[in-house]
Amino acid sequence: MGLYSEEIRNITDKSSEQLFEFASSDESKAEQSGYSNYSYWRSTWKSFLKNKLAVFLLILVIGIVFFVLIQPYLPYQKSPTEIYLDEETGYQVRNLSPNDEFWFGTNSIGQDLWSRIWAGTRTSLLIGVVVAFVEVIVGITIGALWGYSRRLETPISHAYNVIENIPTTIVLILMSLILRPSISTIIIAMCITGWVEMARFLRNQIVILRDREYNLASRTLGTPSHRIILKNLLPYLVSIIMLRMSLAIPFAIGAEVFLTYIGLGLPISEPSLGNLINEGRVLMMSPDLRYQLIFPSVVLSIITISFYIIGNSFADAADPKNHV
Amino acid sequence: MLGYIGKRLLQSVVTLLVIITIVFLLLRLLPEEGYLGAAADKMSPEQQEVYLTSLGLRDPILVQLGNFYSDLVRGDFGKSITYRTDVPVLDIIADKIMYSLSFGLAAVALSILVGVPLGILMAQMKGRWLDRLGTGYIVFIVAVPSMVYFLLIQVYITDIFKLPMLFDQDKPISWLLPLISLALGPIASYAMWMRRYMVDELNKDYIKLARAKGVKERTLMFSHVMRNAFIPLAQYLPATILFTITGSIYIESLYSIPGMGGLLVDAIQRQDNAVVQGLVLIFSSLGIIGLFLGDIAMALVDPRIKLGRGESVR
Numbered sequence: 130m131g132l133y134s135e136e137i138r139n140i141t142d143k144s145s146e147q148l149f150e151f152a153s154s155d156e157s158k159a160e161q162s163g164y165s166n167y168s169y170w171r172s173t174w175k176s177f178l179k180n181k182l183a184v185f186l187l188i189l190v191i192g193i194v195f196f197v198l199i200q201p202y203l204p205y206q207k208s209p210t211e212i213y214l215d216e217e218t219g220y221q222v223r224n225l226s227p228n229d230e231f232w233f234g235t236n237s238i239g240q241d242l243w244s245r246i247w248a249g250t251r252t253s254l255l256i257g258v259v260v261a262f263v264e265v266i267v268g269i270t271i272g273a274l275w276g277y278s279r280r281l282e283t284p285i286s287h288a289y290n291v292i293e294n295i296p297t298t299i300v301l302i303l304m305s306l307i308l309r310p311s312i313s314t315i316i317i318a319m320c321i322t323g324w325v326e327m328a329r330f331l332r333n334q335i336v337i338l339r340d341r342e343y344n345l346a347s348r349t350l351g352t353p354s355h356r357i358i359l360k361n362l363l364p365y366l367v368s369i370i371m372l373r374m375s376l377a378i379p380f381a382i383g384a385e386v387f388l389t390y391i392g393l394g395l396p397i398s399e400p401s402l403g404n405l406i407n408e409g410r411v412l413m414m415s416p417d418l419r420y421q422l423i424f425p426s427v428v429l430s431i432i433t434i435s436f437y438i439i440g441n442s443f444a445d446a447a448d449p450k451n452h453v
Numbered sequence: 454m455l456g457y458i459g460k461r462l463l464q465s466v467v468t469l470l471v472i473i474t475i476v477f478l479l480l481r482l483l484p485e486e487g488y489l490g491a492a493a494d495k496m497s498p499e500q501q502e503v504y505l506t507s508l509g510l511r512d513p514i515l516v517q518l519g520n521f522y523s524d525l526v527r528g529d530f531g532k533s534i535t536y537r538t539d540v541p542v543l544d545i546i547a548d549k550i551m552y553s554l555s556f557g558l559a560a561v562a563l564s565i566l567v568g569v570p571l572g573i574l575m576a577q578m579k580g581r582w583l584d585r586l587g588t589g590y591i592v593f594i595v596a597v598p599s600m601v602y603f604l605l606i607q608v609y610i611t612d613i614f615k616l617p618m619l620f621d622q623d624k625p626i627s628w629l630l631p632l633i634s635l636a637l638g639p640i641a642s643y644a645m646w647m648r649r650y651m652v653d654e655l656n657k658d659y660i661k662l663a664r665a666k667g668v669k670e671r672t673l674m675f676s677h678v679m680r681n682a683f684i685p686l687a688q689y690l691p692a693t694i695l696f697t698i699t700g701s702i703y704i705e706s707l708y709s710i711p712g713m714g715g716l717l718v719d720a721i722q723r724q725d726n727a728v729v730q731g732l733v734l735i736f737s738s739l740g741i742i743g744l745f746l747g748d749i750a751m752a753l754v755d756p757r758i759k760l761g762r763g764e765s766v767r
Contacts, residue, residue, distance in 0.1 A: 294468045296740045298699040299733055306721065306729070307482045383598030390600055391702065392722045406600065413608050422604060430597045437596035 169449070176446035183442035186435040193432065194254065200247045207231070207241035209248035209400050214239070226420070233424050236408055245400045246425055250432070252401040253382045256316055257436075261377035263320045265370060268327025273358050275328060276335030289329065297322045301384060305393035312395065315388065319381055327373050334366055368447035375440025379433035386429070402429045457752055465745045472737045477521050480730050481514070530731040535723045536716075542731040545716070550735070552712035553705065557697040559632055564639030564693060569686070571640065572647025573674075579652060587644060594641035603634050603703055620710040631708045635700045639693045646689065647682065654678050687754050691747030695740055 178184055200206060207213070212221055213235065221239030228234070233242035275285040304318035338344065339362065347357050363370075382402065388394040389403030390410075397404060402425055409422030445451055496504065505511060509520060524531070530542040537545060575587040594602070610630060611618045617627040654660065655678070663673055698714075705715035713732055720728035 290464060291468045291471050294465070294741045294744055295472055295737055296695050296698055298702065299736050299740075302717075302721070303476065303479050303733065307479060379596050379598075383600070386598045386600045387699075387703075391706075391718045406604070410604055413604065419608065422608070426601045426605065429601060430593075433596045433598065434592060437592060 167452075172449070172452040173443075173447045176451055177443055180442045180446075183439050187439050190432070190435045190439065193250070197247050197251045197254065200244070207244045209244040210240065210398055212239045213241065226417070234420055236421055237412060242405075242421065242424060245405060246402075246428055249400040249402045249405050249425065250428060252312065252395070252399065253385060253403070253429070254378075254432070256312065256319070256385055256401070257378035257381040259316050260319045260323055260381035261374050263316075264323040264327055264377050265374045267320070267324040268373070269331060269363070269370065271324065272328035272331030273335060273362070276332035277339055277354065277358055277362070289325070292325055293329075298387070301388065302391065302393065305388050310388075310393060310395055312399065315385060315395065318388075319384055323377060323381070327377075330369065330373060331366065334369060335362055338362055338365060368444045371447055372440050372444035375436050375443065378436045382429065382433055454752070458749060461745060461748055465741050469738060469741055472741075473522070473525065473734060474518065476730065476733050476737070477518060478514075480726060481517070483726055525734075530734075531727040533728050534725045536720050536725045536728050542727050545728065546713060546731055546735060549711055549713050549716055552710055553701055553714060556632060556635060556704075556710065556712065557694070557701060560635040560697050560700070561639065561690070561693050563632065563636040564643055565686075567636070568640040568643025569647050572644040573651055575644060575648040576651030576655070584648075587648070591641045591645045594637055595645070599638060599700060600703060602637070603707060606630065606634050607707055618708075620708040627708075631704045631710060635697060635704050638696055638700060642693070642696075643686075643689065646685070650682055650685065651678065654681065683754050684751065687747065687750045690750065691744040694743035694747075698736055698739060 213231075214221055226234050227242075231241050231243065233246060236242055236245070271285070274281050275289075276282075300322045301318055304321055305315065308314035308318060335358075344357060344361055347361055352361075385394060385401060386403035386406055389401070389407045394403050394407070395401050397408075405425035406422065406429065409419075409425060412418040413422050502511075509517060512520070528543060530546075533540050533542055533545055571587060575584045578584050607618065607630070610616065616630055617624060619627065620631060621627045660673065660677065663677060668677075701712060702714035702717055704710065705712040706718045709715065713735065716728065717732045717736075720732065
């Protein structure tokens, strides 16, 4: 006992100031250790850049959109709707193969295919983008109400079970039959059918998420519902929403081609990719004129495939699980 | 089980009634010239009025709706106006429905027979050339509007293999191309889905355990993985049926198959309201029947499904 008490006394003696000195601390460094420089959108962008094919296609699509917008103002461009006449004979320059003057040739009534293709791309992209936006906005609103509000769940589900049974194509045909064909009516007809899928998709996700602990906590803390939906639920679903939106554009462009084919599309005076493909289809029996089918088909395929791949790749990148 | 079927059947019938009503009301919004047919130019406005009254188009809308229902119950879909004047719509459609149904069902069968094995192969060769090739095919088919590749197939494949370009009932070889074209889309979706399913499933713990126990790869595939895959596969069946309905509208008129899809395009272009109305009703009924059968099939193969749930959503 005596032996140890001697030593303990020694330690207390030694534990004077020179042994335990206060280390100086830096406030700003302390801040830094608690701060992560993780930014959701920057990480999304970084992961997106890893997919070289998608980046290439994104640049291509931006290039096409830019070109389509400035094309009418470039030099040496012809009007997409004017019928050109041969200077010597005075007849229309019908079905001319691609040459110096008409870069993609002319169609069966003597219009310039090059400018018609870009004018058509403009129309089709416009339809696609507008339809995709409306679809996403209406789909998110209804899907969020459907998934989150327990009072609205039953009526909306009953309505959905009826709507879902009707083939989309049939609705599209009926709507276009009743409304006169023009760009706005085609957009309306597609929006009427388009949002349903988006709403159902979102609803199913929200039903899974809405009773997770963090939302329960928010609710007990008295967070209003709209704030829970906007701040807790929707950010979680960004990748899914972006995917659906980028897929809506190719589908809208495809639906326009379909409507034109069955005779309910835009009038010939309003060039669209659907119109051009349909004009090309009429002539496909003669091998020399098949360029009129091939050119619009190639442009259409490039655009739709690009949107599809960009959308998929972006959805992967927007998923935080892939950010590490 | 019977209770579930009864409930689901009731839901389908209600849906059908709602659709019939909607279709009826929408088609009444169409211009009335569609009811006059080719004779429209020869009639004075008074004559037109008398004719429209005789068709019952001047009655109150609810009376018209009532008449419409009772006609439908008696199997009377009205008479064609411009397509084949005064021939009952039902007779016109009856000639065509077998073509559409047989092509549709054959395409669904073909897509399952090709799509499912393709998906399994792709999952097993994940990352190798077959997988890449398959993925390229799927991306192309899903993204590009079907019209484009239908046309390209019709133009170039007929050229290369010297196949007939149009449908001919007596030449079975001419049935091949429309059938394959119709199946391309569903093949892609079955393969895409099957591949994703297999990749997920093969990473699960019970598979690892079975492998560790020394279960043969073949037994593992067929009696564990594949068996579980049937349930979601049944779920995809109705969507495939709906897809082939849409596809048939293109394919039938492209290859001049005398089916309902081609008839719909014709009837729209000739503004024959009665035929369009009949076809729309038949197409939506087919859709409803397809979804009904799909749900029943799913309840049969999946013991976990909760029978009798009220407002379920797929």
